[in-house]
Structures are given as structure tokens and as C-alpha cells.
Amino acid sequence: AQTVTQSQPEMSVQEAETVTLSCTYDTSENNYYLFWYKQPPSRQMILVIRQEAYKQQNATENRFSVNFQKAAKSFSLKISDSQLGDTAMYFCAFMKQSGGYNKLIFGAGTRLAVHP
Amino acid sequence: DAGVIQSPRHEVTEMGQEVTLRCKPISGHDYLFWYRQTMMRGLELLIYFNNNVPIDDSGMPEDRFSAKMPNASFSTLKIQPSEPRDSAVYFCASSYGVTSNQPQHFGDGTRLSIL
Numbered sequence: 001a002q003t004v005t006q007s008q009p010e011m012s013v014q015e016a017e018t019v020t021l022s023c024t025y026d027t028s029e030n031n032y033y034l035f036w037y038k039q040p041p042s043r044q045m046i047l048v049i050r051q052e053a054y055k056q057q058n059a060t061e062n063r064f065s066v067n068f069q070k071a072a073k074s075f076s077l078k079i080s081d082s083q084l085g086d087t088a089m090y091f092c093a094f095m096k097q098s099g100g101y102n103k104l105i106f107g108a109g110t111r112l113a114v115h116p
Numbered sequence: 117d118a119g120v121i122q123s124p125r126h127e128v129t130e131m132g133q134e135v136t137l138r139c140k141p142i143s144g145h146d147y148l149f150w151y152r153q154t155m156m157r158g159l160e161l162l163i164y165f166n167n168n169v170p171i172d173d174s175g176m177p178e179d180r181f182s183a184k185m186p187n188a189s190f191s192t193l194k195i196q197p198s199e200p201r202d203s204a205v206y207f208c209a210s211s212y213g214v215t216s217n218q219p220q221h222f223g224d225g226t227r228l229s230i231l
Contacts, residue, residue, distance in 0.1 A: 045207060047220075
């Protein structure tokens with residue numbers, strides 16, 4: 001069974017600084033996808049970034065980038081130039097890549113607070 | 117482009133009452149998911165549908181929970197009778213296609229409080 005671990009329940013950062021959120025996962029699969037979702041106080045779950053395991057290049061979306069280390073089963077999220085609107089819960093998620101639908105497995109989340 | 121629409125946004129009711137949560141997926145999406153989020157257990161998948169047909173309901177906690185999808189644009193999650201431990205945020209999500217790289221789009225959730 002796959003598991004996703006986020007070891008940082010809470011993080012804080014000053015506005016304009018950079019912060020890195022950690023995520024590790026456990027799987028015997030070789031092909032899979034990894035995601036970071038953001039849940040602001042409004043509760044909506046918003047997809048921030050995703051990474052295909054077969055791609056060596058780290059995914060980037062504007063100020064958000066990942067450090068994907070497949071051998072170490074690590075998938076951290078870096079937020080550059082943090083903004084107050086980045087304050088939210090961040091969830092790391094894993095999905096197998098195989099025929100048909102596969103479950104999204106979520107981590108417990110990291111609460112990020114961006115301070116002015 | 118409208119996203120996934122859930123109603124109500126908040127629901128407070130007394131133990132033993134029937135609760136119905138509603139979801140309208142994004143038009144054209146053929147997968148629909150119901151999740152429950154609690155502090156203790158995080159985000160859990162309860163059930164998902166493909167083309168209106170329930171495919172996997174192994175996450176549904178008890179027989180008190182039921183879900184239906186009478187058509188491509190509407191789904192309900194019903195709890196009868198409700199209990200205080202059902203208090204949680206319930207999310208509906210939808211996606212298009214069977215490949216894993218299609219992201220799930222979530223609604224704003226329904227915060228359910230059972231007194």
C-alpha cells in the first residue's frame with residue numbers, strides 16, 4: 001500500500017522569503033504521479049503543481065517548484081517570494097499510473113503561515 | 117467556467133436526522149468523487165463514480181452512508197441517521213478521463229456539524 005508522509009505539521013515564513021515543504025512517500029510502483037494541493041481558509045482544494053515520476057526534470061509553476069528525488073521517494077515543494085495569499089494548508093498526494101482509475105493518496109498536510 | 121458546485125456550504129443538524137449533501141460536477145467530467153476531511157483522519161475517499169455508475173465504495177464508513185448519481189450533472193451523499201462522529205468537511209471532486217494525470221477539481225466542501 002502507498003503512504004504519503006508530511007513531517008511538518010506547521011511552517012511559517014516571512015513575506016517575500018522562500019520556504020520548502022517536505023513530503024516523502026512509500027511505494028513499490030515505478031510509474032506514478034505526485035501532486036501538491038493548496039487549501040486556503042476558504043476550504044477550496046486547489047491543485048498547485050504535479051510531477052510525473054518518469055520525468056527527471058522538476059516541475060515548475062511560477063513561484064512554485066518541486067524537488068523530486070525518485071530514489072529517495074521525496075517530493076518537496078518550494079515556494080519562492082512568499083505572499084500573504086500563500087497562507088494555507090498544503091497537501092502532498094500520490095497516484096499510481098496504471099490502467100483505469102487510481103486513488104489519490106493524501107498526506108496529513110502542512111499548515112503554512114506567511115507573515116508580513 | 118464553473119467549477120464543482122457543492123451545497124450547502126454549511127449544515128448543522130441534530131443527531132439522528134437525515135443529511136443530504138449535493139454536488140454538481142464540472143460539465144463534461146466523467147469521474148466524480150466524494151471525500152471526507154477530518155483532523156484525525158485527513159482526506160479520505162468515500163466513493164467514486166464513473167459515467168454515473170458507482171465503481172468503488174469501499175471507503176464508505178457504514179451503511180448509514182449512501183451516494184447516488186442519477187445523471188451526469190448531479191450527485192448526492194446521504195447520511196441517515198446522522199451521528200456526531202460524522203461531523204467533518206465533505207468534498208466533492210470531478211475529473212475527465214481515466215488517465216492518472218487528469219487532475220481532480222474540488223468543490224468548496226460542505227462543513228457538516230452533527231449536534
